[in-house]
Amino acid sequence: MSQETEHVQCLIIGSGPAGYTAAIYAARADLKPVMYTGMQPGGQLTQTTEVDNFPGYPGGITGPEMMEDFRKQAERFGTDVRFGYVSSVDFSSLPHKVVVDEIKTITADTVIISTGATAKWLGLPSEQQYNGFGVSACAVCDGFFFKGQDVAIVGAGDTAAEEATYLAKLCRKVYMLVRRDEFRASKAMVHRVLNTPNIEVIYNTEAKEILGNGKNVTGIRALNNQTGVETDIPVEGFFVAIGHKPNTDIFQGWLDMDETGYLKTVPGSTKTNIEGVFACGDVQDHYYRQAITAAGSGCMAALDAERYLAAKEDHVNVLS
Ligand code: NDP
Secondary structure, eight states: OOOEEEEEEEEEEOOSHHHHHHHHHHHHTTOOOEEEOOSSTTGGGGGOSEEOOSTTOTTOEEHHHHHHHHHHHHHHTTOEEEOOOEEEEEOSSSSEEEEETTTEEEEEEEEEEOOOEEEOOOOOHHHHHTBTTTEESOHHHHGGGGTTSEEEEEOOSHHHHHHHHHHHHHSSEEEEEOSSSSOOSOHHHHHHHHTOTTEEEEOSEEEEEEEESSSSEEEEEEEETTTOOEEEEEOSEEEEOSOEEESOGGGTTTSOBOTTSOBOOOTTSOBOSSTTEEEOGGGGOSSOOOHHHHHHHHHHHHHHHHHHHHHHHHHHHHHO
C-alpha cells in the first residue's frame, strides 16, 4: 500500500539519454522535473565501453562517463534525480498517479516515459564475461572497434540482417549464425545479406560458448543443432542481435503499444494515447535506437509537456 503522496508538474521515468535530455529541457522551462532513475541509472549506455559517435565528444567517452555528464547537466538546472523504480501507474484521471518503490504515490501533471529497452542476451556466462570486451549488442555503436577484423553475429531477424551488412562494410569477414534453416528477416534484408560477399551465413547453428584469453574475445564455439558438430571459429568480436524487449510492462492496459510492446506515439510528436503522458527514446523506437536519437526525442518530450501545460493554463485563464 502506498503511504506518502507528493505532487509534481513533470515526472520523468527512466534515466538514459532520452530521460536526461527531457530533464535538461524541462528544468530549463521551470517545470521542476523529478526523475526516477530506475534500477540501472544511466540505462543501457552504462553497459558499453567507448562511445565514439555522440556529437560533442571529439575524443570519444565511455558510456558511464557520458551518462554522468548527462546527469550533472540535468541537475545543474534543478532536476531532482532520485534513485527508485516506478512499480505501477494509474492514468485513469488527472493528475496522473505513479507509485514508486511500491510505497510512495506521486501525482503528476505530466509524465515523460523514457524507460528504454533491454537487449536480449543468449544467457551464456562467457557472454557476460566478455561484454564490452569483444561482446556487444549494438553493431552501430561498437562495430568500428573491429575495423578490418573478423566478427560473428547471432540472430536472423531484421536487426541481425541490418547489423551484419553494417559490420560487413567495416570488417574483413562476418560469420552470421542462424539457428534455423531460414531467416526471420524480410526478403529484401535477406537478399542484401546473401549478396554481401564477406558475410558467411551458417544455418542451423548456435553459439555455444564465447572463447577468450581472459581479456578479449578470441573466437566462438558454434554448435550445429542438426549434426551436433561443434566448430571453433576465430573472431575478435561477437554481436548479439536476437531482439530487444521494451521496458513497458507497467504501462500494459494504459498505453497503446505495438505487438512487441513498444509504446505508440502520435507521428512527429512524443504524445501517447493518454493526455499529458509522453514517451521518448528506445521505449517508443525499435528502429534507430541510438543515444543521439533518444536524446533528440527526449528534447521533444519536454517541449511537448511544456506546451501541453501552457495550453492548459491558457484555457484556465480564458475561463476565469
Ligand atoms: P526479431 O524478434 O524479429 O528477431 C530475433 C531473431 O533472433 C530471430 O531470428 C530469432 O530466431 C533469433 N533468436 C532469438 N533468440 C535466439 C537465440 N537464443 N539464439 C539464436 N537466435 C535467436 O528481432 P529484431 O530485433 O530483428 O527485430 C525486431 C522488430 O524490429 C521486427 O519487427 C523487425 O522487423 C523490426 N526491424 C525492422 C528493421 C527495418 O525495417 N529495417 C530493422 C530492425 C528491426 P528465430 O527466427 O529462429 O526465432
